[in-house]
Amino acid sequence: xxxxxxxxxxxxxxxxxxxxxxxxxxxxxxxxxxxxxxxxxxxxxxxxxxxxxxxxxxxxxxxxxxxxxxxxxxxxxxxxxxxxxxxxxxxxxxxxxxxxxxxxxxxxxxxxxxxxxxxxxxxxxxxxxxxxxxxxxxxxxxxxxxxxxxxxxxxxxxxxxxxxxxxxxxxxxxxxxxxxxxxxxxxxxxxxxxxxxxxxxxxxxxxxxxxxxxxxxxxxxxxxxxxxxxxxxx
Numbered sequence: 001x002x003x004x005x006x007x008x009x010x011x012x013x014x015x016x017x018x019x020x021x022x023x024x025x026x027x028x029x030x031x032x033x034x035x036x037x038x039x040x041x042x043x044x045x046x047x048x049x050x051x052x053x054x055x056x057x058x059x060x061x062x063x064x065x066x067x068x069x070x071x072x073x074x075x076x077x078x079x080x081x082x083x084x085x086x087x088x089x090x091x092x093x094x095x096x097x098x099x100x101x102x103x104x105x106x107x108x109x110x111x112x113x114x115x116x117x118x119x120x121x122x123x124x125x126x127x128x129x130x131x132x133x134x135x136x137x138x139x140x141x142x143x144x145x146x147x148x149x150x151x152x153x154x155x156x157x158x159x160x161x162x163x164x165x166x167x168x169x170x171x172x173x174x175x176x177x178x179x180x181x182x183x184x185x186x187x188x189x190x191x192x193x194x195x196x197x198x199x200x201x202x203x204x205x206x207x208x209x210x211x212x213x214x215x216x217x218x219x220x221x222x223x224x225x226x227x228x229x230x231x232x233x234x
Contacts, residue, residue, distance in 0.1 A: 007056035077154035089133030100150030
């Protein structure tokens with residue numbers, strides 16, 4: 001479904017991504033792991049067109065979208081849930097959800113997607129008339145993901161969804177990701193919580209200083225000495 005090849009991104013004179021490559025198969029959950037500054041967020045932002053890459057390829061369903069504007073990438077079927085939620089705090093939960101359905105594809109499936117969102121995140125249905133800024137951290141993250149789902153994505157990009165959340169909320173969030181994937185949504189997850197990333201994904205890429213240094217199945221990376229030593233506390 002998605003293939004990123006030799007991607008290079010600069011912020012000014014600083015190289016944030018250097019020759020990064022990865023693949024995401026249809027119907028899979030793929031995780032990007034690594035510490036702060038590894039290039040996880042930049043990778044997602046380059047895929048969704050939020051930052052421009054200097055070279056490389058970003059192919060989605062056979063189309064090279066590397067230079068496409070973000071609006072057209074969303075229209076194609078890629079939804080990006082950025083780090084930090086970025087909700088419209090002065091709007092209600094339902095109004096936030098409506099902002100996720102702005103294109104003909106998502107408007108046509110609005111009722112179905114809203115039903116899916118309320119089924120998976122019932123607290124949002126209960127609080128649909130509540131201002132988004134009054135939600136808890138976990139509820140706000142649910143809303144951010146739900147807003148992405150309202151775009152009716154083929155591929156959902158999730159950037160650090162567990163950040164700042166309590167362990168029980170993180171566990172629930174992981175379970176929701178698996179359920180959404182079983183509903184047919186392909187997910188590319190950038191996550192500093194390595195335990196969560198390895199738990200939900202079938203394929204994992206480890207980034208360090210803008211490069212992919214390891215890749216393999218979740219089981220392979222879970223037992224790899226570099227991951228165990230640096231990211232799992234072994």
